Amino acid sequence: MNSYLVPGGGPYLLTHSVGCLPRVARDALDANFLRPWAERGGDAWPQWLSRIDEFRAALAQLFGGAPDEYCPQTNLSSGLSKLLSALAGSAANRRTLLAAEDSFPSLGFVLQKSQRLGFESRLMRCAKLPDDIRTWSDALTHDVRVALVTHVHSNTGRVAPVAEIAKLCRERGILCVVDVAQSAGILPLNFPGLGADVALGSCIKWLCGGPGAGFLWIRPDLIEDLEPADVGWFSHEDPFEMDIHSFRYASNAMRFWGGTPSVAPFVIATASLRHIQALGVDEIGAHNRRLVQTFKDNLSPAWQSRLPAWPTGGTLCIALGAEFDEVTASLKQAGAKFDTRGDVIRVSFHACNSADDALRIARAWQGGR
Numbered sequence: 112m113n114s115y116l117v118p119g120g121g122p123y124l125l126t127h128s129v130g131c132l133p134r135v136a137r138d139a140l141d142a143n144f145l146r147p148w149a150e151r152g153g154d155a156w157p158q159w160l161s162r163i164d165e166f167r168a169a170l171a172q173l174f175g176g177a178p179d180e181y182c183p184q185t186n187l188s189s190g191l192s193k194l195l196s197a198l199a200g201s202a203a204n205r206r207t208l209l210a211a212e213d214s215f216p217s218l219g220f221v222l223q224k225s226q227r228l229g230f231e232s233r234l235m236r237c238a239k240l241p242d243d244i245r246t247w248s249d250a251l252t253h254d255v256r257v258a259l260v261t262h263v264h265s266n267t268g269r270v271a272p273v274a275e276i277a278k279l280c281r282e283r284g285i286l287c288v289v290d291v292a293q294s295a296g297i298l299p300l301n302f303p304g305l306g307a308d309v310a311l312g313s314c315i316k317w318l319c320g321g322p323g324a325g326f327l328w329i330r331p332d333l334i335e336d337l338e339p340a341d342v343g344w345f346s347h348e349d350p351f352e353m354d355i356h357s358f359r360y361a362s363n364a365m366r367f368w369g370g371t372p373s374v375a376p377f378v379i380a381t382a383s384l385r386h387i388q389a390l391g392v393d394e395i396g397a398h399n400r401r402l403v404q405t406f407k408d409n410l411s412p413a414w415q416s417r418l419p420a421w422p423t424g425g426t427l428c429i430a431l432g433a434e435f436d437e438v439t440a441s442l443k444q445a446g447a448k449f450d451t452r453g454d455v456i457r458v459s460f461h462a463c464n465s466a467d468d469a470l471r472i473a474r475a476w477q478g479g480r
């Protein structure tokens with residue numbers, strides 16, 4: 112039995128957007144969120160909060176560090192906003208927030224709107240490749256306060272050399288924030304080992320945990336000095352103290368939390384994280400590469416020459432040019448679920464896919480030949 116609920120009959124290639132629902136995650140939602148609610152109402156909180164502790168523990172197991180270094184977030188953008196609010200005014204001569212132009216737009220919007228905090232955003236032009244360390248070395252100038260590094264770019268699959276960039280940032284006194292939305296769950300990742308200061312991620316894609324279960328990881332020695340403006344009772348050292356005159360930041364990453372948290376997304380995502388952990392990120396990555404190879408091997412030499420020549424994360428991003436309509440119509444007919452950005456088609460193989468999917472896609476790509 113497939114451990115995923117795969118929609119439709121055809122190959123599911125949309126993990127870069129929304130990973131397939133693991134059966135265990137659907138069961139967990141009922142057992143760990145809905146049933147406690149139905150049976151205990153407001154008394155379900157202790158049980159619900161213990162599930163969020165489990166979420167943080169599962170992240171620490173997958174990505175290293177301690178559970179206290181992780182704070183749940185709704186999404187990456189919210190984590191970035193909170194972080195920037197905590198940095199405002201901290202270094203008058205360093206006001207630039209640097210990112211690549213093909214970073215995910217939502218994060219670019221957060222950078223732009225941080226103007227009101229006294230920052231200025233600067234985007235490295237797309238033509239300057241974000242996977243080339245020289246691009247970063249040139250751009251990491253003395254005015255930069257934060258470098259936002261997208262680990263895997265969603266429209267090209269390009270992989271940034273995060274550890275090298277983080278090293279440069281450290282040498283130059285720049286805070287290095289990594290967006291792991293497209294790498295968590297498909298590339299090997301250890302946040303403390305990476306050398307970055309902050310990692311922002313979510314579980315919706317390669318972690319198959321659905322929307323709403325984002326997270327922020329922060330290097331423990333940075334926590335004490337960062338005081339986010341966006342807070343709530345769950346950012347308090349003791350959320351249940353209930354004294355309006357006394358706010359004390361939580362001593363761990365939970366100071367980046369906020370008001371009454373959502374629970375359901377984290378219950379779902381915890382089951383998915385455990386599932387991914389059991390499969391093994393290395394094994395999922397190897398499976399992905401085997402299916403990519405099967406797909407490539409079954410394409411004509413002409414198509415093979417059009418595949419990306421650079422190392423990619425889990426997604427194949429292929430410019431279809433004049434063949435766009437023909438290829439996409441043929442894939443749709445084969446029941447494949449995929450998406451496009453401009454003339455680029457995005458194809459992701461994950462644990463829910465088989466070699467047969469890769470073969471079917473390659474055949475449909477070439478009009479059944």
Ligand SMILES: Cc1ncc(COP(=O)(O)O)c(C=O)c1O
Pocket residue numbers: 127128185186187188189214215217218261263264265290292293313325
């Ligand atoms: C590289 C990357 N970063 C971030 C996001 C999502 O950001 P947010 O969680 O703030 O919506 C995506 C979503 O596709 C992405 O591909």
